[in-house]
Amino acid sequence: MRRAVGSGLISLGVLGLVVWLAMRRADEVGRAIDAIPASAFLAIVALHAGTLVLRSEAWRLTLAAVEGRPLQRRAVYAANAAAFLAGTAQSQAALPARVALLRRVAGSDAPRPAQIVMADVPIFALELCATSALLFASALARLSDWWVAPAALALALAVLGTARMAPERCSRRPMLRGLAVLADRRRRRALCALAMALSALTVARIWLVLSVCGLPHGLGEIAWLWAALGICGLLPLGPGAPAGATLATLGRESLGAAVAGGLVLGASSIAGVLVYGLVVAVVWLTGRAARAPRSRPLRGYR
Secondary structure (H helix, E strand, C coil): HHHHHHHHHHHHHHHHHHHHHHHHHHHHHHHHHHHCHHHHHHHHHHHHHHHHHHHHHHHHHHHHHHHCCCCCCHHHHHHHHHHHHHHCCCCCHHHHHHHHHHHHEEEEHHCCCCHHHHHHHHHHHHHHHHHHHHHHHHHHHHHCCCHHHHHHHHHHHHHHHHHHHHHHCCCCHHHHHHHHHHHHHHHHHHHHHHHHHHHHHHHHHHHHHHHHHCCCCCCCHHHHHHHHHHHHHHHCCCCHHHHHHHHHHHHCCCCHHHHHHHHHHHHHHHHHHHHHHHHHHHHHHHHHHHHCCCCCCCCCCC
């Protein structure tokens, strides 16, 4: 209870800070937002919705390696829809919501809660590798902060290597079956392809947000903002996480434009989650109606 209250207070504090900065720099923020075409914002929302679809496919692939058989796509997508919706309010609520709903809709086919949690580790490790590679490329281009990129890359490879060896070294521990996707060559290749596509859409989304808000949008800025978004997502910042990450990385360049960029990132994230959830709900209800038995008229009744 105390932890939930503390997380809520931190989230409100971050939102209050963002609102205060937006009001203080209302002219700059307004000009930056007014300069964003509606088509660009729709493209940003579509890119985020695409990342949610790819993330769901990647998660379904890792879950399939646990028991050797894939779960129903509609069950995985529904569980992720609830997780994404919960994550817009507080990122720490996403994982419990995902586990609970997957256990509910998949029933006996769902893996154990610990296995579901561990199934996220390979995806996280591959995303960390992609972020580190982008940081490494930006460091080579600028020849500055040379130690950050190798350190991040070494950390990502260490996490990935540990996750790769864990299923073989600890095969008797059921909890580690969530890492089994890394021991399967076919599924591992598919997961790497999904992770690359997911990273490409994320980079494109960040680049588009920075460019339309008039912020620097080189490799370094994209990489640092991507890393900051991941770090802020782990903290109890709530809906203010995108704005906090943007301010932390690009606030020195232009405070008003950074606030606008954070607001656009946050708004597009919420809109993308709502689009994803709406599509999943429609597909779920359509499939449920198609499977419902049709009522038969009583004999002798016309």
